Amino acid sequence: MRLAYVWDSRKCIACMACVVACASANYPELMREAKPNPQWNWLAGNIRVIVGENGGKPELRLISCQHCENAPCVSACPTRASYIDRRTGLVRIDHSKCIGCKACLVACPYGARWLNPATMLPEKCPGPFCSKLIENGLNPVCVEVCPAGARYFGDLDDPESPVNEELRKHRVERMLEHLGTNPKWFVITG
């Protein structure tokens, strides 16, 4: 199994439902702190938002763990706390093995990890709640809540999965492809 995400940039309306739902589902205790995610100056959640203004129509990007097949964070981790789950293909963190060296945080070129201010250990997608959902064959919360139908999740190895259906129909790009991370997070552009 190689679980992957697809985000349809043509449909997204920047409603922030996924951003907020991720935080409320996965890190509810942190969201009651004064500084839930100081490193990102953001919600204690795994999705951050950027808008690029390059002179034309502003461009929106939602950024969370890309679940790279050649993940720099996995190579950087000395204790194998960050690893690629052989069953699902997702990049996971086993916090019990983590010593908090922060090499993974530095290594991720997408800035998809953040330091949990309570534990001082790294966090990323999928959070604890969504991990449980995925384990049970369900979609993560961000995919579930999207009102615009702009998110998909599924198995790249399954020809019938929603992600493959979308990949067959549309032009996609992957972010920072030139770095060789081989991410499994596809952006539909056309």
Next chain:
Amino acid sequence: MARSRMDLKRLGSVGIPLVLVLAGLAMVIYGFAKKEVELHAINWGLLVSGYTYFALVAGGSILVEAIHTIFGYKGPRGEHEKLVRLAIWFPIVSLLCAWILILADLSRPLEFWRIFAGFNPDSRIAWMALLYTIYIAALVAQLVFLIRTSDEERVTHKKIEIALASAGLVAGVLLYTNLAQVFGTMISVPGWYGAYLALYFLTYVVVLGAAGHALFTMTYAWKHKELREFVSHYCGLVIASSVLMLGLLTMWGVVTAWYNPQAWATYSMIVEGMYSALFWGVVIALGIAATFLLALYATLRRSAVAIVSASTLALIAGFVNIYLTIVVHQTRVPEVLSGLYRVAEYHASTAEILILLGTFIIWPSLYALGKAILPLLPGEKPKKLLIFK
């Protein structure tokens, strides 16, 4: 009467450094407890910079391993030979300080053994742990060997000495290239990425190792004219020749970055932006130019004042440069949309400053404690528990 005065003196020479070491440790532990995630924080800040600084200083053992043991340079009147145990103790102390800082940077330092339990061979940091273990084992073994053997026994066991020194040298070179590549393999930080840091760190090892060795050894050598002149000349020579290389490699880094817009985003901050005064004033003017001139003077005139000044400048400038190199390049990294940069900030927190200060207190105190309880000075012999005096 004389005995009790000597006991008091002995108590002082052990007790004071011991108290200072403990005080330093207390500061470290207290600072660790107060660590927090700051707003927009980068990941590796003052503690990792301090750790790198002490680690590089500890690399100066090659001056002993390579030049003394393997290539057999003992000094014109055997001065190097006399100072050899001090010269091995100093990197051990520096390495322990490096470890204190890196453990303090971890979120779960007591779990460090998981590096060995998990051991990811792709991870530079995993190799750091392994190489440090080999390196310090080699250093400690060398020190024990040097303490336990008399001059005659050493001749007999020359092979053991060379073997230990070679192990230390090889481990050291691997260690410092690996340390450089902890940063150099990060594709996420264009200011670091590349093979160039390895050479840079190896050169820093020579400069900072010699500077640290000169400064610390001078606390003993100062009182002995020929030792004092030897240290001034020898360390001055090493520093003068290697600091120019350091200067060249520093500018090499700047030139390479000039051709890489993503690296230039942060390099420009150092070279012409908000850190330019620190860079040109401290790192280049004091750390390269002034250090070179003072070291040259120290070599030619065997001036202790010159070598102490050169060493101090080199160490200060070295710390500043390491800090800039590690911290500044993390403050602007390319975002997923081209042309955009993810901006982070770094302001060393009180907790981190406390940890660093604690470590800087431990550094000379632990060295002094070693001088007080271990037979490191020329002529001293072990009397208790195999290695203590």
Next chain:
Amino acid sequence: MKTRRRDFIKLSAASTLAALTMLSVQPHSVVGRMLAKQLLLEETSKKPLEGLRFVKTFCGMCGALCGIRVGVDSSGRPRVVLPLNGHPQRGLCGRSATAPWLWDHPLRLKKPMVNEMRGEARFKEVDWDTALNGIASKLKEIVSKYGYKAIAITHHDAWSYYMPLFSYLFGTPNVISHVSMCHANGTVARGHILGAGGPPAVDPDYENASFLVLIGRTLSTASMGALHRARTNKGLQIVVVDPRMPEIGFGDVKWIPIIPGTDAAFALSIIYVLLEEELYNADFLKKYSNAPFLIKPDGKPLTEADVVEGGDPKKYLVFDAKDGKLKDHKVALDPDLWYVGEVTLKDGSKVTVKTALTLLKERASNYKPEVAESITGVKASEIRWVARKLALSNGVVDDTWYIARNWNDYDDVRSFLIINVLLGNIDKPGGLCFQESSKFPSVISVKTIEGKKVAETVYGARMPEELFGDVTKTRVDRAKYPLTLSTFDAVLDAILEEKPYPIKALFIIGTNPIGRDMNTRKIIEAYKKLDLLVVIDIMPTDDADYADYVLPDTIFLEREEITSTKWTLHASVQKQSKVVDPPKGVDARDALWIMFEIARRAFPERAKALGWDDKYADYEVYKDEFLHKLDEAILSSLAKAWNIDKEKLKTALEEEGYYVLSKKKYYVRPYKTALATPSGKAEIYSLAALAAGLDPLPDYKPPPAYTPPKAPDEFYLVNGKSPLTSFQASLMEPLRFVGDRSVWMNPKDAERLGIRDGDMVELEGIDTGWKARVRIRVTERVREGVLFAYATVCGRMSKLIPKDYFAREGVNPNWFAKGYVIPIVGGGASNSSVRVRKL
């Protein structure tokens, strides 16, 4: 021996010293913290994630009411909001996702409070009896002096179903909502052109449409159900025309920037192209619209009464091309759409008549694309492209929702609707369609029973006519604006000027006039003049500072209610099921209970007449019995109206959260059923407008609602919404990060003024003089010459909100709005013009 002892002494001395040092730095906190981190880690990985209980309900974080399910954890705290798949209007947006923070928000109103100094927010917590009795006695005093009509109630969507009930409860006609600052202009337009009502009454068929033009509507703001249908419609192309790029513009949506206040010119230009290039649906216009009606020079339509003595004034005449005769449009076989000719009236005089379509074209000819370009800033080629695409793709122009912008919005919406009529794309798949009525019972209706007039509630209580009080008197806003649905500004006039009569008491239920209405100073002045001001809400509002009493209402997560599903073309009802009880320390009670209890204490006979028993004073009894009675009555009424089994309906609502009573049937109105317009047809020429003294055709008029910007440092200030904006959502913790409290400025303007992204500036209202500081966001998302600020999210002033709370940042656009109300129609205008000063 001695040496060893000395060593031992040294060692122990040293260790003691070390231990003392460590103790002095509180190792329990050091060790404790380390231990805590370990524990937290274990906690996180062992948390009972599958322990969430999901409750199906609908959301109340804005007025759309989309279907959601809320996950509650084992401690009874709401944890996550997920959509209710299958619901015809499924959620959810950013607002809804923040609902878990509303429940136990530190600023949530917890207990009844009495204000010891109005305006100073010196609140003291009191028990319910004290508050309710205090309000009741004050009301009695007011009513004895000024009558029941001196009581006014203003509200928004919360509890809106019960507002007619409150009207009878307090005997006042003055239940006036937010509508003038929302959809009033559009609703009057919908009524005039299509005989339809509020925004959901007609809507584009998003899931089947092929080309959708959004002018003054973002779609991404609210009703995720509608948004979902639009965005999952793979074949739908969307164009949004707006001075700023709304959130939907991030996607594959074409954004056409337009100068504020010029939408009518844009739409009339499209109308011109459609008529000029004959891209209209002639068949539809002939049969189902009043386009072929013959209009006399006085602007009135030619009827049988004009040409024949004793003729029927309701028989509108057209020229039948089939036989060249004037005929009643109902019997004409082929009405000529372009007839211009002479007609002899019954008195023998001759007049030239033109078809309504001809007059429309004459009007639209003033806005040929090149002319429209100079007014709107939109290229002529673009206007032509939109017009042609609408025709060729069988497109639809959205009928809008929030449209209280520039004063001329009534004409804007009329022209949008006329475009749809010209295309003939009415009540067809993919077109502008009428919503199926769910036949939801009114909460109260006037009936004649046994010869007597009574007001009967849905649950069977009857109030005799003698107790009606002032209910039938003219409402203060209708006195000034005859066509209005609600104009709150008239309430302010009645308070300040006491015309047409004084208003002395005001209840603000689930709404915030300072946040939503123009002319902030006027509102505050009015509050100060009132004898009684009561605020019933869930979170602090700026208005609460001026209230005499602030009472905590329940939130949607704590309520049970059955309503119609708003934003679907099907006839559907949905159930709000209780997710949680109020948290400890929050003694919140339904506004329904509050109002009845006040009435019972002030005017017991009124409350009794409407079925309120004394036992309902006990809040638990009210919940168990009264609400139950209400629900059962609604279910019975629906079951009867739809001829379905009541228990089946009840079970479906409890288990699924919704029930679709009837799927959308196309080709009904105006094809099979006449429209509620004077002619029964779609009216491109509005007879109702004519009767009300308004121009029967839309026109572009430059807005007098604000002084137009002229100097290089003067700008339009337009406002709008996003999927994160609502009064309660804007105070939620996530909004600290995802909320946008900046004012947008175009990069060209920013460069000209030397302003960089993130700079603080001072805005000064050109008309109101109000000054405020705000951060500028330099972005391409707003047109040159225009500034944009989100409405509802920022510029909070209430003293109940801490000074450093993020919601205080930014500006409330209403501070700068002059307060101009459209005559007759009664809609407000929230846009304004401001001067920018760099700080």
